[in-house]
Amino acid sequence: MREFILRASKAFTSDFNLNDLPGAGRMDLVCRCISSALWVSNDLRRDARIFVVLEGPPSPPRTIVFDGKDLKGVSPDERNIASHIKIALRKGLDLKLNEEREVSPGIKIAKKSFESLIKEKCKERQVFYLHPEGKDIRDIKMKENVAFIVGDHIGIPRKTEKLMERLKIQKVSLGKKIYLASHAIVITNYELDRRFE
Amino acid sequence: MREFILRASKAFTSDFNLNDLPGAGRMDLVCRCISSALWVSNDLRRDARIFVVLEGPPSPPRTIVFDGKDLKGVSPDERNIASHIKIALRKGLDLKLNEEREVSPGIKIAKKSFESLIKEKCKERQVFYLHPEGKDIRDIKMKENVAFIVGDHIGIPRKTEKLMERLKIQKVSLGKKIYLASHAIVITNYELDRRFE
Numbered sequence: 001m002r003e004f005i006l007r008a009s010k011a012f013t014s015d016f017n018l019n020d021l022p023g024a025g026r027m028d029l030v031c032r033c034i035s036s037a038l039w040v041s042n043d044l045r046r047d048a049r050i051f052v053v054l055e056g057p058p059s060p061p062r063t064i065v066f067d068g069k070d071l072k073g074v075s076p077d078e079r080n081i082a083s084h085i086k087i088a089l090r091k092g093l094d095l096k097l098n099e100e101r102e103v104s105p106g107i108k109i110a111k112k113s114f115e116s117l118i119k120e121k122c123k124e125r126q127v128f129y130l131h132p133e134g135k136d137i138r139d140i141k142m143k144e145n146v147a148f149i150v151g152d153h154i155g156i157p158r159k160t161e162k163l164m165e166r167l168k169i170q171k172v173s174l175g176k177k178i179y180l181a182s183h184a185i186v187i188t189n190y191e192l193d194r195r196f197e
Numbered sequence: 198m199r200e201f202i203l204r205a206s207k208a209f210t211s212d213f214n215l216n217d218l219p220g221a222g223r224m225d226l227v228c229r230c231i232s233s234a235l236w237v238s239n240d241l242r243r244d245a246r247i248f249v250v251l252e253g254p255p256s257p258p259r260t261i262v263f264d265g266k267d268l269k270g271v272s273p274d275e276r277n278i279a280s281h282i283k284i285a286l287r288k289g290l291d292l293k294l295n296e297e298r299e300v301s302p303g304i305k306i307a308k309k310s311f312e313s314l315i316k317e318k319c320k321e322r323q324v325f326y327l328h329p330e331g332k333d334i335r336d337i338k339m340k341e342n343v344a345f346i347v348g349d350h351i352g353i354p355r356k357t358e359k360l361m362e363r364l365k366i367q368k369v370s371l372g373k374k375i376y377l378a379s380h381a382i383v384i385t386n387y388e389l390d391r392r393f394e
Contacts, residue, residue, distance in 0.1 A: 018216075019215075019216065019276070021274055021276065022272060022274055022277070028272075028273075028274035028275070028276075032229075032232075032273075032274075035229075036380065036383075039377055039380075040374060040375060040376055040377065040380075041350075041375040041376055041377055042350075042375075075219060075225075076225075076229075076377065077218060077219055077225035077229075077275060078225070078274060078275045078276070079216070079218065079225075079275070079276070080219070153238075153239075174387070175387070175390055175391055175394070176390070176394050177237060177387075177390045177394065178237060178238040178239075179237055179238055179383075179387075180236055180237065180238055180273065183233065183236075183237075183383045183387075186233075186376075186380045186383040186384065187383065187384065187387045190371070190372070190374075190376075190380075190384045190387070193372055193373070193374045194372050197372070197373050197374065
């Protein structure tokens with residue numbers, strides 16, 4: 001099982017306009033990351049899951065999970081994915097802290113912070129942080145059961161990076177170039193495909 | 198200079214609805230491929246260019262070029278890229294065969310077929326065809342000055358594949374998995390980054 005954890009610092013946590021995804025705190029970026037994590041040609045990656053922690057206004061945090069194992073009726077285009085996020089946010093309006101709710105097959109929403117989520121993940125699997133200063137992914141030992149943390153266009157705040165250091169989350173790089181978050185996810189999936197298939 | 202050539206078998210060649218890109222002959226796929234070819238974090242790939250041959254109704258073919266060297270004012274989200282394709286198609290309505298027109302900085306449209314385009318490309322650079330049955334990209338000798346042909350969700354027709362064989366265009370694969378066209382472009386860019394940077 002591969003997992004991706006995206007911190008979307010500005011992504012809206014209530015209703016937004018499907019005709020302006022960049023204006024909804026870069027919801028376009030969020031949708032592309034989901035598509036990159038889960039889709040292959042004519043199928044979904046049944047062994048992959050992506051957690052998106054939305055931290056924008058008005059009621060952060062909200063963590064939405066798209067799980068390739070159970071997902072149905074979703075297309076890889078930004079607008080379609082965004083429409084599912086919209087529904088999830090609406091259904092998760094009254095969540096209590098750390099409560100989780102199933103929205104539709106393969107989609108869940110929780111009121112959970114990024115920090116709580118990564119602490120949980122560190123107990124159950126190897127967690128890496130995709131970062132240009134990390135060790136080259138091609139030189140890293142890893143299991144198939146892993147999670148990768150991905151920052152958005154703003155990046156992870158220093159305070160949270162310190163927590164990640166305490167949790168011994170290792171930084172991993174994809175080479176010299178710095179990629180869009182969604183492309184970094186495609187490349188990470190590809191490097192794992194090359195290694196394990 | 199890296200080039201990508203996408204054959205978009207069903208993509209509309211006249212006006213379309215920005216709220217339904219999949220319904221415009223999978224214009225969503227076209228937009229994602231453009232974004233994958235040209236964007237990196239906070240910048241464009243100034244050494245990359247993508248040709249999209251639109252072959253859908255009502256007046257195929259139309260070939261649109263997005264050139265990272267000159268592109269300005271375009272964002273990597275599907276809707277924004279689609280809005281530029283819409284403008285290009287409108288400005289290219291009255292093109293004569295093989296005529297080319299500049300639409301805005303870094304965007305041109307021509308009435309040119311996929312077959313004419315690849316014949317031209319073979320005269321000026323190494324051309325590869327991304328295909329699951331090809332030789333592994335990691336085992337292939339290539340120069341920095343290359344072009345990659347990418348099929349869409351439908352693929353390249355047998356007749357055109359035969360032309361490609363006559364032109365000695367080599368098939369290249371990205372491993373065992375079959376990827377979305379846009380992801381295949383991200384991975385190809387990544388493999389070239391690893392090799393040349």
